[in-house]
Amino acid sequence: xxxxxxxxxxxxxxxxxxxxxxxxxxxxxxxxxxxxxxxxxxxxxxxxxxxxxxxxxxxxxxxxxxxxxxxxxxxxxxxxxxxxxxxxxxxxxxxxxxxxxxxxxxxxxxxxxxxxxxxxxxxxxxxxxxxxxxx
Amino acid sequence: xxxxxxxxxxxxxxxxxxxxxxxxxxxxxxxxxxxxxxxxxxxxxxxxxxxxxxxxxxxxxxxxxxxxxxxxxxxxxxxxxxxxxxxxxxxxxxxxxxxxxxxxxxxxxxxxxxxxxxxxxxxxxxxxxxxxxxx
Amino acid sequence: xxxxxxxxxxxxxxxxxxxxxxxxxxxxxxxxxxxxxxxxxxxxxxxxxxxxxxxxxxxxxxxxxxxxxxxxxxxxxxxxxxxxxxxxxxxxxxxxxxxxxxxxxxxxxxxxxxxxxxxxxxxxxxxxxxxxxxx
Amino acid sequence: xxxxxxxxxxxxxxxxxxxxxxxxxxxxxxxxxxxxxxxxxxxxxxxxxxxxxxxxxxxxxxxxxxxxxxxxxxxxxxxxxxxxxxxxxxxxxxxxxxxxxxxxxxxxxxxxxxxxxxxxxxxxxxxxxxxxxxx
Numbered sequence: 059x060x061x062x063x064x065x066x067x068x069x070x071x072x073x074x075x076x077x078x079x080x081x082x083x084x085x086x087x088x089x090x091x092x093x094x095x096x097x098x099x100x101x102x103x104x105x106x107x108x109x110x111x112x113x114x115x116x117x118x119x120x121x122x123x124x125x126x127x128x129x130x131x132x133x134x135x136x137x138x139x140x141x142x143x144x145x146x147x148x149x150x151x152x153x154x155x156x157x158x159x160x161x162x163x164x165x166x167x168x169x170x171x172x173x174x175x176x177x178x179x180x181x182x183x184x185x186x187x188x189x190x191x192x193x
Numbered sequence: 194x195x196x197x198x199x200x201x202x203x204x205x206x207x208x209x210x211x212x213x214x215x216x217x218x219x220x221x222x223x224x225x226x227x228x229x230x231x232x233x234x235x236x237x238x239x240x241x242x243x244x245x246x247x248x249x250x251x252x253x254x255x256x257x258x259x260x261x262x263x264x265x266x267x268x269x270x271x272x273x274x275x276x277x278x279x280x281x282x283x284x285x286x287x288x289x290x291x292x293x294x295x296x297x298x299x300x301x302x303x304x305x306x307x308x309x310x311x312x313x314x315x316x317x318x319x320x321x322x323x324x325x326x327x328x
Numbered sequence: 329x330x331x332x333x334x335x336x337x338x339x340x341x342x343x344x345x346x347x348x349x350x351x352x353x354x355x356x357x358x359x360x361x362x363x364x365x366x367x368x369x370x371x372x373x374x375x376x377x378x379x380x381x382x383x384x385x386x387x388x389x390x391x392x393x394x395x396x397x398x399x400x401x402x403x404x405x406x407x408x409x410x411x412x413x414x415x416x417x418x419x420x421x422x423x424x425x426x427x428x429x430x431x432x433x434x435x436x437x438x439x440x441x442x443x444x445x446x447x448x449x450x451x452x453x454x455x456x457x458x459x460x461x462x463x
Numbered sequence: 464x465x466x467x468x469x470x471x472x473x474x475x476x477x478x479x480x481x482x483x484x485x486x487x488x489x490x491x492x493x494x495x496x497x498x499x500x501x502x503x504x505x506x507x508x509x510x511x512x513x514x515x516x517x518x519x520x521x522x523x524x525x526x527x528x529x530x531x532x533x534x535x536x537x538x539x540x541x542x543x544x545x546x547x548x549x550x551x552x553x554x555x556x557x558x559x560x561x562x563x564x565x566x567x568x569x570x571x572x573x574x575x576x577x578x579x580x581x582x583x584x585x586x587x588x589x590x591x592x593x594x595x596x597x598x
Contacts, residue, residue, distance in 0.1 A: 063263060063272075063278055064272060065263040066272065067269065067270050068268075068270065071271075085253075085273075086251060089410070089411060090411065090495050090496070091411070092384075092431075092432065097253075112432065113362060114360065116220075116221060116230060118220075118232075118253070118255075120253075128200040129200050134203035135202050135203065136199075136232070137198075137199060137200045138196065138199050139198060141359060141449075142450060157253045157292060161361065173443055224546060225358060225545070226361060226566065227518060227566075249496070249497075276496070277585060296496065297567050298517055313517075314546075331519075331543065332543075333543060333544060334541075335533040335534050335540060336541045337537065337540050338538075338541075355521075355523075355541045356521060367523075384466075388490075388523070388525075388562045390525065398468060401472075404472065404473035406469075406470075406476075406491075406502070408467075408469050409468060410466055410468055413468055427523045
């Protein structure tokens, strides 16, 4: 993904499925730093499994409602998730749109802390370019 | 400003005047990296003067419309502003709310490229704590 | 670890054992970004196991010689290791001192890519403060 | 400058003059983040003028001796210079080699804090490619 100056209207972006009931638009992804920014769309009732932030993240709720360890984040809420936090589960209790930027990988974990999957800039790239094999 | 985990509803944040017709809410500001994130509220017709990004920035338009070198950014638009770009002028042609994160200082310049003022994490801190002298 | 201005002579730093034949001095470690800087001392014949860089790294060889995928790095050599590279093995073929900074975690992997251990800012902190339980 | 994996022996690098008695080798320079890493060679008696760090920096003294606000940094010394510090003057009191990485621009200032010159990734690029006009 280029890091050239850009202005990207929402109608020029496409939704990619990340998980059941959860789609994303990739807004930024850097192979140099591993930072990535996405718009997340969660259907009512969809949720992210237990995960650990290997890199701080921050979000802004554009619309809807998301419940997690810190409480309920509704429209207009800002949140900061420091390096190293573990979130047991994050559930969209209404249809939600969330602007989210993360400074590294997010690791999804099972109950014994085994790594199930990794959400990082390489995954985002492979979602955008399904024909390119992952490095 | 702490970098602890946080969830900040909009009613818990206060607006601080940055310029004529332009207010901000400080969402994040790091003294380690100089990165800062704000919500900007621009009244119709307000504008930012000529400035240079010493640090890349990115934004998401929550509502309204902002006109600048790259075109018109309306609700839902994402934009990336690389390190080193100069923007002649940025005008809010409607009442606008803009989520914005920048990875370093923004320098406001006159027509001869002299530095008039600097928007950085130190300025944001002094706006939040007016009694503390700037370092 | 503080991020205050500092000047740390070598006699004020202590060596901590990281692995058989490999010691480190922790020079910098950030809980905000996960970036860390160390001086590594490798005895002749010591080696790092297979690992993946989840965060770019860079090094400068102060003395000695280190052999890895890219060749032999001798005194005065600079190297850059981008986000995502995997190094099969890195061996110190002489007594070596290496200045190294990494922008995130390094994951040590077995031959099936299972994560064996993680070298990150949290590990460095626990090495410096053995009495503090890891977060 | 590429950010590909690399191993660069000292004999493959060239010295570029930065100031009277001060040369550098550019080891890394990113147009995305503005971070840059150099090896600095200062002749006995050479000095950097008053400057402010707009971006944290860190150094390791490979050989020699450098005197500045924090004291005398001799061979093997590590130093961290946080975002925002101002250094009145930095003098090499012996022939010195210094590995230095900075996370943004360094601004050289006169006694009234006017900006005289800027040392950043763009300057480093123009030193390496004199024929390319600065952006």
